Amino acid sequence: MSDRGSVAAEARTAGEPRHVDPEVGLLVGEAAQQRVPAERAEEGAPPYAVWDRSVAREERAAADTTYYDRPVIKEPVWIWTVPLYFHAGGAAGAAAVLGAVAQGVERRRLGRLVTRCRWMGAVGSALGSGLLISDLGRPERFLNMLRVFRPTSPMSVGSWLLAGVGALSGASAVLASSDGLLGRAGDAAAYGAGLLGMPLAGYTAVLISQTAVPAWQEARRSLPVVFMGSAMAAAASLLALAPLGPREEDAVRRFGMVGQIASLAGMLAVEREVSRIERVGAPLRRGPVAALWNAARAAEVAALLLSGFPGRSRPRRTAAALLGTAAALGLRFAVFLLGRASARDPRATFHQQRAGRGAAEVTGTAGVASPAGDGGEAATSAEG
Amino acid sequence: MIAMGAKGFFTDTTVCIGCKACEVACKEWNQLPDDGMFFTAMSYDNTVSLGASTWRHVAFIERPVPLGGQTTAHGISWLFMSDVCKHCQRAGCLENCPTGAIVRTEFGSVYVQPDVCNGCGYCIAGCPFGVIDRRAGDGRAWKCTLCYDRLRGGLEPACAKACPTDSIRFGDVDELRATARARLEQLHARGVTEAYLYGEDAARQPGTEGLNAFFLLVDRPEAYNLPPDPVVPTRKIAPAWLSLAAAALGMAAAAVGAVASSQERGHS
Numbered sequence: 330m331s332d333r334g335s336v337a338a339e340a341r342t343a344g345e346p347r348h349v350d351p352e353v354g355l356l357v358g359e360a361a362q363q364r365v366p367a368e369r370a371e372e373g374a375p376p377y378a379v380w381d382r383s384v385a386r387e388e389r390a391a392a393d394t395t396y397y398d399r400p401v402i403k404e405p406v407w408i409w410t411v412p413l414y415f416h417a418g419g420a421a422g423a424a425a426v427l428g429a430v431a432q433g434v435e436r437r438r439l440g441r442l443v444t445r446c447r448w449m450g451a452v453g454s455a456l457g458s459g460l461l462i463s464d465l466g467r468p469e470r471f472l473n474m475l476r477v478f479r480p481t482s483p484m485s486v487g488s489w490l491l492a493g494v495g496a497l498s499g500a501s502a503v504l505a506s507s508d509g510l511l512g513r514a515g516d517a518a519a520y521g522a523g524l525l526g527m528p529l530a531g532y533t534a535v536l537i538s539q540t541a542v543p544a545w546q547e548a549r550r551s552l553p554v555v556f557m558g559s560a561m562a563a564a565a566s567l568l569a570l571a572p573l574g575p576r577e578e579d580a581v582r583r584f585g586m587v588g589q590i591a592s593l594a595g596m597l598a599v600e601r602e603v604s605r606i607e608r609v610g611a612p613l614r615r616g617p618v619a620a621l622w623n624a625a626r627a628a629e630v631a632a633l634l635l636s637g638f639p640g641r642s643r644p645r646r647t648a649a650a651l652l653g654t655a656a657a658l659g660l661r662f663a664v665f666l667l668g669r670a671s672a673r674d675p676r677a678t679f680h681q682q683r684a685g686r687g688a689a690e691v692t693g694t695a696g697v698a699s700p701a702g703d704g705g706e707a708a709t710s711a712e713g
Numbered sequence: 714m715i716a717m718g719a720k721g722f723f724t725d726t727t728v729c730i731g732c733k734a735c736e737v738a739c740k741e742w743n744q745l746p747d748d749g750m751f752f753t754a755m756s757y758d759n760t761v762s763l764g765a766s767t768w769r770h771v772a773f774i775e776r777p778v779p780l781g782g783q784t785t786a787h788g789i790s791w792l793f794m795s796d797v798c799k800h801c802q803r804a805g806c807l808e809n810c811p812t813g814a815i816v817r818t819e820f821g822s823v824y825v826q827p828d829v830c831n832g833c834g835y836c837i838a839g840c841p842f843g844v845i846d847r848r849a850g851d852g853r854a855w856k857c858t859l860c861y862d863r864l865r866g867g868l869e870p871a872c873a874k875a876c877p878t879d880s881i882r883f884g885d886v887d888e889l890r891a892t893a894r895a896r897l898e899q900l901h902a903r904g905v906t907e908a909y910l911y912g913e914d915a916a917r918q919p920g921t922e923g924l925n926a927f928f929l930l931v932d933r934p935e936a937y938n939l940p941p942d943p944v945v946p947t948r949k950i951a952p953a954w955l956s957l958a959a960a961a962l963g964m965a966a967a968a969v970g971a972v973a974s975s976q977e978r979g980h981s
């Protein structure tokens with residue numbers, strides 16, 4: 330009886346969206362526990378603009394059909410903390426790698442860099458985990474991420490990588506000033522973090538590519554290069570913000586420049602990949618996503634030039650580091666928003682698949698479904 | 714668990730009358746909350762799409778062309794299709810799920826366990842059909858369960874039970890395929906030559922290796938908001954992992970190069 334009473338109470342506080350009188354009907358269906366806000370307004374606007382145009386009068390070209398221009402796939406529900414995590418997690422992974430290499434090559438003379446990389450790996454992973462948890466629909470269940478290991482899911486692989494790098498970098502950072510057995514354990518942990526940091530720095534590119542989002546799917550070969558380069562640049566820019574020894578600063582500068590060159594080259598490759606289908610590449614050609622993408626590129630070039638020319642005054646180094654950070658962040662957000670825009674456009678999906686870049690690309694069969702006598706390629710040729 | 718053939722739906726859109734009994738039956742049985750009440754001006758479709766609280770959706774398509782073999786005064790046709798989760802043989806939602814919340818049941822259906830799901834949203838981006846979604850305020854991913862509770866009790870899903878024209882047929886997928894092929898032949902013989910099956914097996918839809926809920930359609934998939942050549946994203950991802958491996962090795966090499974070539978003399 331008390332159980333029933335509490336269910337009834339919850340139904341009332343939830344605005345009774347089921348229109349079930351809890352005194353008469355029991356809430357025991359599969360979705361009886363699905364919560365909705367008491368106030369409709371809390372859910373934001375309706376999922377589409379009602380009455381914004383008369384669909385009935387709209388010209389619908391037979392070769393370019395959509396269902397009232399509604400999206401065919403769902404837009405990713407991720408919030409701004411996710412691209413911010415791409416940045417933080419990427420920097421943590423790249424720092425773990427740089428730290429492990431510095432430790433292997435010249436531990437004695439690069440001691441400060443090694444320690445700082447360990448801390449960056451640890452703090453970056455912790456911060457990144459926090460950002461990811463805040464994006465979850467049920468944050469209190471974040472540990473379910475480590476409930477199974479599923480190799481088909483880059484998010485599952487990444488959760489384990491992040492946990493591994495966080496734990497190993499954290500341990501090595503705490504043990505950085507110890508010597509003897511503890512010191513050696515710290516060194517071993519740092520090597521482990523470096524190894525796991527290699528995929529951690531760029532796996533998020535694979536994660537977003539393994540979606541139905543046309544632009545992310547099309548760019549799956551080049552996005553890992555962009556993300557890896559961006560992670561290197563992000564780590565180097567953050568490391569350059571506080572002074573190190575001259576040799577250490579030089580190593581960081583060189584590492585970051587390679588990353589910036591890689592990410593700039595990767596950006597060109599992404600542009601090529603997504604522009605194979607006119608509609609898939611459209612957000613990168615005009616509009617807010619294109620503006621952010623180009624601004625990030627400009628900042629990256631400027632940062633690269635600032636750190637490339639001879640003479641390294643402190644203000645100049647700081648300017649390069651700040652520009653580099655802004656570029657890396659802008660790039661992650663641009664890629665994120667590109668996917669969102671792409672998911673909203675049903676024609677991006679339709680044209681991609683009609684052009685043989687859906688399942689046909691991997692199955693080798695012309696799987697496009699259509700009525701008999703319907704020109705299967707019409708939609709693509711209609712693009713002009 | 715009892716071993717048995719996969720269960721699913723065959724939705725024959727040519728006999729659908731757009732009554733939305735399936736939508737209502739689904740909401741009622743599963744006690745799904747409403748999505749707000751508004752008009753959309755999209756023919757008689759005010760449901761718009763499948764979502765977290767909408768597990769059946771009837772699409773309404775008004776066309777200025779008649780159906781094959783039909784003679785009407787105004788040369789128009791009105792198509793309806795009751796859409797649902799396809800319970801794909803290779804399901805993007807399931808293969809993306811990092812928590813193991815999404816499982817394949819003994820009925821061959823794809824089921825989200827609400828007590829495990831932590832609302833990461835990866836299944837939503839992984840579904841090539843835009844089916845599964847998260848609802849604000851609840852935070853978890855939801856979709857059609859193929860009425861898992863009813864199947865356990867030996868009942869057919871609520872939508873199929875309610876469908877007055879048998880447009881939604883429930884049963885063993887093998888048997889449904891035979892039924893669908895017979896129906897297709899019948900329609901072709903009657904002059905509805907544009908009729909075809911969508912996603913009935915791996916040969917017809919290799920990207921998903923076939924759908925346990927498949928359809929008979931008479932217009933392009935796009936007209937019903939279905940992708941023409943859907944693919945489970947996992948199948949295309951190998952090149953991305955290879956790129957990542959190359960880039961990771963490149964980063965390690967760059968780190969070695971940067972440290973080895975770094976110079977002591979400072980400029981500042």
Ligand code: SF4
Pocket residue numbers: 798799800801804805806807823839840841842843844845856
């Ligand atoms: S249609 Fe989408 S939600 Fe349904 S099983 Fe396939 S991938 Fe999952």
